[in-house]
Amino acid sequence: MRVAVIRKAHFNAAHRLHNPTWSEQRNQEVFGLCNNPNWHGHNYELEVKVRGEIDPETGMVVDLGWLAHLIKEQVELRFDHKNLNLDTAEFKNLNPTAENIVVVIWNILRAQLPESLDLHVRLYETPRNFVEYPA
Amino acid sequence: MRVAVIRKAHFNAAHRLHNPTWSEQRNQEVFGLCNNPNWHGHNYELEVKVRGEIDPETGMVVDLGWLAHLIKEQVELRFDHKNLNLDTAEFKNLNPTAENIVVVIWNILRAQLPESLDLHVRLYETPRNFVEYPA
Amino acid sequence: MRVAVIRKAHFNAAHRLHNPTWSEQRNQEVFGLCNNPNWHGHNYELEVKVRGEIDPETGMVVDLGWLAHLIKEQVELRFDHKNLNLDTAEFKNLNPTAENIVVVIWNILRAQLPESLDLHVRLYETPRNFVEYPA
Amino acid sequence: MRVAVIRKAHFNAAHRLHNPTWSEQRNQEVFGLCNNPNWHGHNYELEVKVRGEIDPETGMVVDLGWLAHLIKEQVELRFDHKNLNLDTAEFKNLNPTAENIVVVIWNILRAQLPESLDLHVRLYETPRNFVEYPA
Amino acid sequence: MRVAVIRKAHFNAAHRLHNPTWSEQRNQEVFGLCNNPNWHGHNYELEVKVRGEIDPETGMVVDLGWLAHLIKEQVELRFDHKNLNLDTAEFKNLNPTAENIVVVIWNILRAQLPESLDLHVRLYETPRNFVEYPA
Amino acid sequence: MRVAVIRKAHFNAAHRLHNPTWSEQRNQEVFGLCNNPNWHGHNYELEVKVRGEIDPETGMVVDLGWLAHLIKEQVELRFDHKNLNLDTAEFKNLNPTAENIVVVIWNILRAQLPESLDLHVRLYETPRNFVEYPA
DSSP: OOEEEEEEEEEEEEEEOOTSSOOOHHHHHHGGGOOOTOOEEEEEEEEEEEEEEEBTTTTTTHHHHHHHHHHHHIHHHHTTEEEEHHHSSTTTSOOOHHHHHHHHHHHHTTTTSOOSSSEEEEEETTTTEEEOOOO | OOEEEEEEEEEEEEEEEOTTTTTTTHHHHHHHGGGTTOOOEEEEEEEEEEEEOOOOTTTBBBBBHHHHHHHHIIIIIIHHTTTTHHHOSSSSSSSHHHHHHHHHHHHHTTSSTTTTSSEEEEEEEETEEEEHHHH | EEEEEEEEEEEEEEEEEOOTOOOOOHHHHHGGGGGGGTTTTEEEEEEEEEEEEEEEETBBBSSSHHHHHHHHIIHHHHHTTTTTTOOOOOTTSSOOOOHHHHHHHHHHHTTTTTTTSSSEEEEEOOOOOOOEEEE | OEEEEEEEEEEEEEOOOOOHHHHHHHHHHHHGGGGGOOOOEEEEEEEEEEEEBBBBTTTSOOHHHHHHHHHHIIHHHHHTTTEHHHHHTSSSSSOOOOOHHHHHHHHHTTSSSOSSSSSEEEEEETEEEEEEOOO | EEEEEEEEEEEEEEOOOOTHHHHHHHHHHHHHGGTTTTTTTEEEEEEEEEEEEETTTTBBOOOOHHHHHHHIIIHHHHHTTEEEEHHOOOOOSSSHHHHHHHHHHHHHHHHSSTSSEEEEEEEEEEEEEEEEOOO | OOOEEEEEEEEEEEEEOOOOTOHHHHHHHHHHHHHHTOEEEEEEEEEEEEEEOOOOOTBBSOOOHHHHHHHHIIHHHHHHEEEEHHOOTTSSSSSOOOHHHHHHHHHHHHHTSSSSSSEEEEEEETTTTTEEEEO
C-alpha cells in the first residue's frame, strides 16, 4: 500500500535569466524580458510529493508536520524574498530557470529524506507555466 | 488510444487521528491537534481517475454520468456529513488518516469498476495537503 | 486614498447545527445532514479585509505581518482543529452556522483593531458556500 | 536531468455529442443533454506537458515562448470560438467528446514537436471533468 | 446583524453575439469571434448572493438547500446545455452578452425571493471575464 | 441597468520596500524581508472592474477587447518583467507597496476611461494578500 503524500509551499523571489558566456544580444534573443538586468520576480508555488508505505501504527506515510518543517527550513528560508542570482549559493553560477530551480530543490530535499521515500517536485513559476522533476 | 478520465467530487466529514494501543501522551506527540478527542473536520475534495480505451461508438472511455453517480452512491453518501470514526464501518478500527481514507475509497470503487478500467484516486484533506493512491 | 487590504487565513473544525429548544424531528427537518449528532467538519477559509488610509511614511494601510499574527492569535488558535460546539466559549450557546461564525469572528477582530480601520470578513464553509459580514 | 515543462492555454467552443449511425432515441439515452441539436459549449482549459533534457546552455527544456506560440497557432486559432462539429475538419466525422478532443490535440502537437520531447496533454471540459492522453 | 450568503452554481451553454438590425460587417467589427454564426460556448459560473437578517432560531439568513434548489430549478434547468439564442425565451430577442445574461438571471431570481432579502449576482463567462449586477 | 464588468490581467515584477529617509535599521524593522536590497518579486494578478450602463445596441457596458488592450498597453507593458523601483517612473520616488501600486494603476486607467464608467481595481501581490482601490 504505497501512497503519495503531497505538501504545498511557496516562496517569492527575484531572478534574471542570463548566460554570461553569451553576448548581450544573444541573451536578449533567447531570454527576452526575462533577461532584464534589473531583475523581475515571481510567486513560486511548490508541490513536494513523497511516496512510501503507510506505517500501520500511525496510518501515515510521513509526518506532515515534519515534512512541512523540512520544506520551510530547506527551501523557503533559503529562497523566500531573495534574489536567486545574487543571494543564493545555488544560483551563483547556474541560470535560475524554472527547470534548474526544480532540480536544485529536488536535490536539496532528496539529501534530507530517508531512502524509503521517493521524491517528486512540481514548481509553478506562474499560474500558467510550471515544471516537474523527475519528468 | 488509452485515455484517462477524471471526475471531481467532495464530502465534508469529522474525524480524529488516534491509535488506541498507544498512551494518550504518545497519541498527542504523534498526531498533535489532529488527536483532539472532540474531533475536527475537513472538506475532502476527491479526484477519481479511470483509464481505458475510447469506445469508438460513443467516443467515451466511460459514461461520466454513470461515474458521477457511482462516486455519489459509493463515496459521498457513505462519508458526507459523517464522523468517520463513529459513523462508518470502514474506520471503526482503522485510523482515518488521509492515506488510509484514499486507500479505502480506492478499494470501494475498484470493486465496482470493470476490470478493463484502471483506477487512481487523489484526495485533498486541505488545499495544501493531499494524497494519491496508487503512488 | 483609502485602500482595502485583504489577508487570507484558514482553520479546520468540526461542528453540528442544532437548536436545543426544538424537537429532534424539527432539528432534522431544518438542518438535515448538518444536524448529525456525531458532528461533521469543514476547512474554513477566511478573508479579513481592513480599509484605511495609506500611511505616507510606510506606504501601507496596515502592517500585514501584524494583521496575519492577529488573525492567527485571535481566530486560528481559537478555532483550528476544534469542535466549535464543545471546545469554544463562543458557540457553547450559539448555533455555529456560517452566518453566526462570521459575525463572531468580526466581533473578535473588531475589538482588536484601531477605530480608523473598517473591517469586513468573508468566510468560506465550502468552496461553493460562503458568507460575508457586514453584508 | 529530464524535466517536464507545462504550459496552460484555453479556448471556448460549441459542440454536440452525436453518433449519426444511431437512432435519435439512442443518442439521447447515451449522450443526454450533450446531444442537444442546437449545441452547447465549454471553456476548455488545456495543459500541454513536454518532457526533455535541460539544455545546459539555456537552462531550459524548451523555449516557453515558442511553445506558447505553437499552442496558439495549432490549437487556439483552430478551435477557439468555433463550433467543433461544423467549423473544424477534425470533428466533421468524429464525435467531439473530451476523450476524442484530447487525442486530436495530442496528434496535432506531436507532429510539430522534435522527437526528443515527450508529450502529454490534459484537457478540462469543465472544472470537475477532465481527460488526459496518453493515460 | 445583516449577513450575506453566497451560493455558487454553474451551467454550460452555447451562444452567439449578434444584432439583427446591423449589417454583417458591423456585427463582425463589434462582436468579432463571438459573432460566429455557428455558435461557440462557455462554462458559466454563477455566484448568487442574498443579504438578510440572521434568523435567531436557525442562525441562518436563508436555508442553503432551498437556495441551491431555487437556483437549480430557475437557472440551471433553464440554461444548462442550451443554446441561449435558440432554446430560451429570454434571449430570443435579446443579445446574450454576459451583461444581459446577468440581468436576466437577477430578474428571474428576484421574482422568487422574499422582499426582505437583497440580491446580487456575479457571472463568470470565462475565468478572466466576469460581470456583476447590480453594479 | 448598471452592470460591472471585470477583466483579469497579470504581470511579474521585482521590487523592494524601502523608505530612503529612514535608517537601515528602521527599514528592516518595518519592512522585514521585503526590504532585501537585492530585491524580491511577485506574480501580480490584477482585476479591473468598470461599472456602467448596458448599451442597448451592443448589450455591452464596454468592449472587452478594448478593455483588455487598454490594460495591456497601460499596465502590463509598463510593469511586466520590470524592477518597479528601478525601471519605472511611477515608483522612482514612491514605495512600491501593494497599496501604492493599486492606487497608481487606478490613476493610470482612470485617465483613459470615459467619465461615464466607474473604476475599481483589485491587485493580488500573493494568493493570500491583496488590495483594493477605492476601498
